[in-house]
Amino acid sequence: MRISLKDAEALARTALAAAGAQPEMAATTARALVAAEAAGQAGHGLSRVPQYAAFLKNGRADGAARPRIVNERGGAVLVDAGNGLAYPALGLAESEAAWRARAHGVAFAGVTNSHHSGAMGLPVARLAQQGLVALAFTNSPAAMPVPGGARPLMGTNPIAAAFPRRDGSPLVIDMALSEVARGKIMVAAKEGRPIPEGWAVDAQGRPTTDPNAALSGAMLAMGGSKGALLALVVELLCAALTGAAFGFEADSFFIDEGNQPRLGQALLVVDPGALAGSDAFAGRIETFIAAMSAEDGVRLPGSRRDELTARAMADGVEIPDALHQRLLALAAS
Secondary structure (H helix, E strand, O other), rough: OOOOOHHHHHHHHHHHOOOOOOOOHHHHHHHHHHOOOOOOOOOHOHHHHHHHHHHHHHHHOOOOOOOEEEEOOEEEEEEEEEOOOOHHHHHHHHHHHHHHHHOOOOOEEEEEEEEEOOOOOHHHHHHHHHOOOOEEEEOOOOOOOOOOOOOOOOOOOOEEEEOOOOOOOEEEEEEEEEEEEEEHHHHHHHHOOOOOOOOOOOOOOEEEEOOOHOOOEEEOOOOOOHHHHHHHHHHHHHHHHHOOOOHHHHHOOOOOOOOOOOEEEEEEEEEEEHOHHHHHHHHHHHHHHHHHHOOOOOOOHHHHHHHHHHHHHHEEEEHHHHHHHHHHHHHHH
């Protein structure tokens, strides 16, 4: 089923509102999900609408919540999402971080009592389009152990970063810190095939190629213990600094019922003009891009996303018929 971005956003907004999201939450969330769908990140796109609707109906997300600033000092600000869907709070954090970075050179915007935050490359890309360097972090329900452990304590804890360019689209880097997405293990379990060693451990912390044992155990961080320690850095940035819940305190997003996850997000935003200067920064970026582009087969980070988004703006996006029918049913309810 091919659907225009405008129609997709309207359908998602109506479905979320029918599930109990207040108008701003429904609109902001629908816009973010459609942007992710358009950028080729379907896992953070329209397929999330039924999941979010279930969270709203089951009380895992408060549809009446409105984000508010609860603490601030200079370039630092803390936004409370109020246990609602994450996107309105992220939008407030994004706008606060932008003006504070221009005023102070650097800004840190934390979000607490938040939820699943989707494609973190999107907010940093918007900040980079304003000439700012931006990094984003989020923790998530526990999926990975700390180095030497077997019990999942940390989420896959994505990191995103965006760097503005003088005349081109920003460089955007967006990645989770697990060796592989959990969805790939779930697909392997459904198809009855083994997974490569190094993806996961079983419940006793032993390496496994059995996807079912992996699903009852823990995913492994990319890069072994170094990746796990990087995930720990994200966990502490997003939860300890903001007062949010750690990954092991939040119930899985793969179940409709459970607790309000109370996760945390963080945006670190820098105005290049406060350091070497915007012109010097832009020149240095282009020097590196020229070196990258001199090699055949090198693709600039974020370029595929830009191509897919441009195509989706012109032609819409293709979604499964079953998902389209599900969205229509949710909207009608």
